[in-house]
Amino acid sequence: MTAQDFSADYQKRDYSLVGFETQRAIERGLATAKWYRCPIGRKELKELMRRSDGPALRDTAIWFGALALSGFGGWYFWGSWASVPFFLVYGVLYGSASDSRWHECGHRTAFKTTWMNDVVYAIACFMILREPTVWRWSHTRHHTDTIIVGRDPEIAVPRPPDILGLILNIFALKSAWSLAKKLALHVQDKLDPEEATFIPEMERPKVFREARIMAAIFIGVAVWCVAIGSILPAMFIGLPSIYGGFMTIFFGLTQHAGLDEDVLDHRLNSRTIYMNPVFRFLYLNMNYHVEHHMFPMVPYHALPRLHEAIKDDCPTPYANCWEAYREIIPALLRQRREPGWYVKRQLPSHVAPLDVSAAGAAAAE
Amino acid sequence: MPTAIATRWVEACAADEIDEEDVIRFDEGGRTFAIYRSPDDAYFATDGLCTHEKVHLADGLVMDNIIECPKHNGRFDYTTGKAKGAPVCVDLKTYPVRVEDGKVLIGLD
Numbered sequence: 001m002t003a004q005d006f007s008a009d010y011q012k013r014d015y016s017l018v019g020f021e022t023q024r025a026i027e028r029g030l031a032t033a034k035w036y037r038c039p040i041g042r043k044e045l046k047e048l049m050r051r052s053d054g055p056a057l058r059d060t061a062i063w064f065g066a067l068a069l070s071g072f073g074g075w076y077f078w079g080s081w082a083s084v085p086f087f088l089v090y091g092v093l094y095g096s097a098s099d100s101r102w103h104e105c106g107h108r109t110a111f112k113t114t115w116m117n118d119v120v121y122a123i124a125c126f127m128i129l130r131e132p133t134v135w136r137w138s139h140t141r142h143h144t145d146t147i148i149v150g151r152d153p154e155i156a157v158p159r160p161p162d163i164l165g166l167i168l169n170i171f172a173l174k175s176a177w178s179l180a181k182k183l184a185l186h187v188q189d190k191l192d193p194e195e196a197t198f199i200p201e202m203e204r205p206k207v208f209r210e211a212r213i214m215a216a217i218f219i220g221v222a223v224w225c226v227a228i229g230s231i232l233p234a235m236f237i238g239l240p241s242i243y244g245g246f247m248t249i250f251f252g253l254t255q256h257a258g259l260d261e262d263v264l265d266h267r268l269n270s271r272t273i274y275m276n277p278v279f280r281f282l283y284l285n286m287n288y289h290v291e292h293h294m295f296p297m298v299p300y301h302a303l304p305r306l307h308e309a310i311k312d313d314c315p316t317p318y319a320n321c322w323e324a325y326r327e328i329i330p331a332l333l334r335q336r337r338e339p340g341w342y343v344k345r346q347l348p349s350h351v352a353p354l355d356v357s358a359a360g361a362a363a364a365e
Numbered sequence: 366m367p368t369a370i371a372t373r374w375v376e377a378c379a380a381d382e383i384d385e386e387d388v389i390r391f392d393e394g395g396r397t398f399a400i401y402r403s404p405d406d407a408y409f410a411t412d413g414l415c416t417h418e419k420v421h422l423a424d425g426l427v428m429d430n431i432i433e434c435p436k437h438n439g440r441f442d443y444t445t446g447k448a449k450g451a452p453v454c455v456d457l458k459t460y461p462v463r464v465e466d467g468k469v470l471i472g473l474d
Contacts, residue, residue, distance in 0.1 A: 032418055046387070049426045107438045112428070114440075114449075133451070140437045140452045144418060202454055297426050297435050 012339070013149050013261075015158040017194040021150030025262070030148045036265040037294055038310035045295070048302045048309070051112035055301040056104075059281065060120060063101070067093050071236060078232055087235060091244020092282070095172065098127035099248045100284035100300075106136055109299040110284070126214065128248065129172065129179045129241045131186065133206045134195060141198045143296055147261050147269040153198060157257040159339040161332040166253070172245035186211030251283045254324045258331030258343045266293040268345050272307065273318040290314055315345040372461065372472040377410070380467050388432060388443075390423035393473070398460065399423050400469055401443045403430060408462045409443050410471040416448065416455035 014021040025031050070093065073086030101124035104110035105117040125132040138153045145151035157166070168174045185192060189208045191199060199207060217237070224233045231239070259269045267290055275287040286292060288303035291310065298306050311317070318324040331343050377391040383402040390413055391398045397413035399422040411432075415422055420436040427433075432443045439453030446457035461472035 046426070051426075051428060108433075108440070109438065136451055143437055200454060203451060295435075297433060297438055 013159065015149055015155055017150065017153055017197045019150060022197075023150075025145070025148050025150045028262075030145065030262055030264065031151050032144055033264050035146075035294070036267070038313040040295075040306075040309055044309060045298075048295070048298045048306050050302075051109065051299060052301075053112045053116065055299075056110040056116070056120075059284070060101075062281070063093060063097060074235065075232070078235075087240075087243070090236075091240040092247050093244070094127050094240035095242065095244030096247030096251070097282045098124040099252065100282070100286050102128055102130060102132075102135065103139070103286065104284050104300050106139055107296055109297060126217070127241060128245075129176055131179070131182065131207060131210050131214065133203055133210055134182070134186075134199065137199045137203065138195075143293065146266060146293055147256050147259070147263075149261050153194065155261075156252055156255070157332060159261075160336045161257075163332070163336065166249065166332075169249045170246045172242050172248065175245075176242060183211050183215050187215050247282060250321075251279070251286065253328055254287070254318075254321065255289045258328050258335065260342045260344060266290050267314050267347060271318060271324060272314065273324050274320060276320075279321070313348060315347055372474070374463070374470045374472050377469045377471050380408070380464050380469050383408075383469070386427050386429075388423050388425065388427050390421055391471070397421065398471060399432065399443070400462070400471065401427060401432065403427075403444070408464055408469050410460040410462045411441070411443050411446055411457040415439060415453065416457060417453045422457075 016022075067090060070086045070089040074083045074090055077083035077086060101110070102121055105121035105124060108114060108117040110120065111117045122132055125135060142152050142154040147155055149155070165174045182192070182195075186208050191204065191207065195207075221233050221237045225231050254271050254273055256269055256271070259271070261269065263269055270289045270293050272290045273287045275283065280287060285300040285303040288307050291298065291303050291306045292300075294310075295306060307317075318327075327343060331341075334341050375393055377393075377398070377400050378389060380402075383389050383400060385402055385406065386404045388399050388401045391400050391410075392413075399411050399413045401409040401411070403409065411422070413421055413423060415434040415436070417434065417439050418436060420434055422432050422434060422441075424435040425433050426435070427443070430442050430444045431440050431449065433440050434453065437452045439451075440449040441447065441453060441457045442449060443457070443459075446459040448454055448456050463470050463472075
């Protein structure tokens with residue numbers, strides 16, 4: 001891959017959803033635009049999109065089973081150092097594996113059966129400190145306008161990167177603080193102005209109800225801890241999002257960080273990375289991130305097959321996380337100094353990215 | 366007194382052009398429609414664009430009586446047009462369909 005230096009004419013960008021960049025994105029045809037899709041036959045795509053409960057039932061049973069076993073070990077050895085590895089495993093399963101579970105179930109592609117998606121979605125959202133309805137709509141916008149400045153509420157690393165914030169998020173501290181502020185607002189039946197741009201009026205009572213339920217659970221756990229004079233209950237509910245959240249940012253940064261903004265081609269703003277089976281279980285194959293964004297109706301268990309089908313039309317995938325991070329960390333450090341700089345993904349020589357102006361025109365039609 | 370609106374029957378496609386449990390796009394008079402063939406071999410028609418963000422439903426997935434939008438996985442019951450939950454909140458308009466001589470006809474207002 002190569003890099004381009006746009007720092008000379010770089011202007012500070014406004015990543016909020018209510019600033020000048022929002023209108024600019026609309027005027028440039030970048031909002032709700034037509035995106036590039038790799039060619040794939042309808043029959044093959046239909047086969048890839050086919051839903052099934054089996055893989056997600058298996059993976060959810062393993063997930064809950066491992067949570068129960070590691071949780072039991074943590075409880076059994078509580079008070080000794082022997083509990084640490086058990087809580088480490090429990091924490092990662094709770095505070096990190098939940099990230100991909102809320103995501104897949106939010107798309108309602110993990111299971112074929114709708115209620116199964118919705119139940120696991122609610123549980124996983126709680127674990128990852130995300131309010132279900134807020135994040136359903138936030139993520140909908142992320143898929144409409146992926147890494148479009150002024151439109152996408154889920155740009156993890158706005159430029160210049162907030163390195164301290166990223167470090168704090170290794171233990172979910174920034175996201176926990178953000179949730180606390182949002183919960184405080186939502187329990188009073190209020191939304192912040194940015195949320196109001198993507199959550200429809202009719203969905204807002206649900207947001208407020210869920211905020212009260214979440215807040216009540218956290219308060220209940222805190223009261224329980226005080227009552228028994230131990231943080232043990234919080235080690236199982238609440239704190240694992242903090243002490244076990246480090247794999248969330250480890251996986252999450254690989255998705256888009258350091259790549260281009262305002263392009264209508266997921267091959268240029270997303271990464272596909274080969275990962276080992278343990279990571280792929282924790283992350284539910286979201287390492288195939290270009291594929292997921294381009295064809296979000298393909299369930300996680302079919303993404304490796306989708307990757308095989310379209311890989312000739314995509315940039316070379318990263319061989320592993322190490323290779324990805326050898327690019328991401330220097331890129332983010334450089335963007336601190338040169339916010340206009342980004343990693344330019346190299347498309348196969350026989351294909352060209354979708355022309356932004358043409359796509360904008362198509363979207364406007 | 367309600368005004369009767371005449372239905373104009375328009376040939377959309379050959380019946381065997383649509384696989385079972387699938388959907389195709391049909392454009393007519395500047396409008397776009399989605400024509401469905403259900404798993405039990407019945408035919409249905411709706412507006413062709415998702416009510417959420419105007420994406421062509423013909424690129425989506427048919428599961429039993431459900432069409433799932435390819436962009437945000439919003440779901441509709443294509444037999445009634447009913448939106449089945451976020452992110453789709455507005456129902457789809459449906460159109461009458463009949464099959465004659467191996468052709469699928471949809472009734473337009």
